[in-house]
Amino acid sequence: MNIERVRKELQESALREFPNPERIGCPDSETLGGMSRRIIQMTQAQLHHITHCSPCFQTFLAIRQEMHQRRVVRIRIAAAACAAAIVLGAVIYWIGVARPAPAVQIASVTTLATLDLRPLTENRGVERERTNAATPPLILPRKHLRLTLYFPVGSDEGQYALQLLDGQLRTLLKQHVTATLQDHVVTAVAELDLSSLSPGLHTLAIRKSGDEWRTYSVVLQ
Numbered sequence: 644m645n646i647e648r649v650r651k652e653l654q655e656s657a658l659r660e661f662p663n664p665e666r667i668g669c670p671d672s673e674t675l676g677g678m679s680r681r682i683i684q685m686t687q688a689q690l691h692h693i694t695h696c697s698p699c700f701q702t703f704l705a706i707r708q709e710m711h712q713r714r715v716v717r718i719r720i721a722a723a724a725c726a727a728a729i730v731l732g733a734v735i736y737w738i739g740v741a742r743p744a745p746a747v748q749i750a751s752v753t754t755l756a757t758l759d760l761r762p763l764t765e766n767r768g769v770e771r772e773r774t775n776a777a778t779p780p781l782i783l784p785r786k787h788l789r790l791t792l793y794f795p796v797g798s799d800e801g802q803y804a805l806q807l808l809d810g811q812l813r814t815l816l817k818q819h820v821t822a823t824l825q826d827h828v829v830t831a832v833a834e835l836d837l838s839s840l841s842p843g844l845h846t847l848a849i850r851k852s853g854d855e856w857r858t859y860s861v862v863l864q
């Protein structure tokens with residue numbers, strides 16, 4: 644005989660064996676309800692009464708049963724809400740990320756910009772101060788840019804590292820671009836999101852692998 648059957652047997656006997664038609668010694672319904680719901684702490688005497696008074700025990704069990712049922716319903720509602728949230732999340736993800744954005748949207752968020760580095764002397768080493776002062780800075784809008792770069796005359800085709808630095812020369816953006824000869828100009832296209840950066844003077848640094856950095860002053864507007 645397992646413990647569950649023993650418990651059930653005792654429970655049934657308690658419900659059967661102690662009829663108390665006059666309800667002698669019974670707590671009032673509020674107290675009994677409170678004890679059943681564990682709002683009121685049960686004394687040893689009250690516990691003894693409830694387990695030795697069939698009508699009280701019946702009420703006690705009925706309230707416990709009802710509470711259990713409510714808890715099951717609550718858990719089911721929570722589980723359903725959770726499942727609904729997962730489905731909703733998946734739908735939002737699909738709408739926002741996974742679904743390919745229509746072409747018109749790309750056009751509206753990406754701004755085309757050009758930086759022509761050909762007429763500029765890049766700043767190298769000790770000449771940095773002098774050339775910075777002499778060259779008017781390049782200007783870029785603080786937007787998501789598709790930036791076409793025209794490299795200075797004599798630049799090689801190939802992989803270039805590109806960095807945008809702030810006034811304290813901290814790196815804000817890093818990217819690798821491929822420069823190729825197009826209409827006799829070495830040209831590269833970079834996708835740069837400048838929308839979250841602060842306005843003001845910045846430095847654009849470009850380097851072909853193995854070569855030294857060339858820097859250009861750029862003002863973000």
Ligand SMILES: [Zn+2]
Pocket residue numbers: 663666667668669670692693696697698699700
């Ligand atoms: Zn009673």
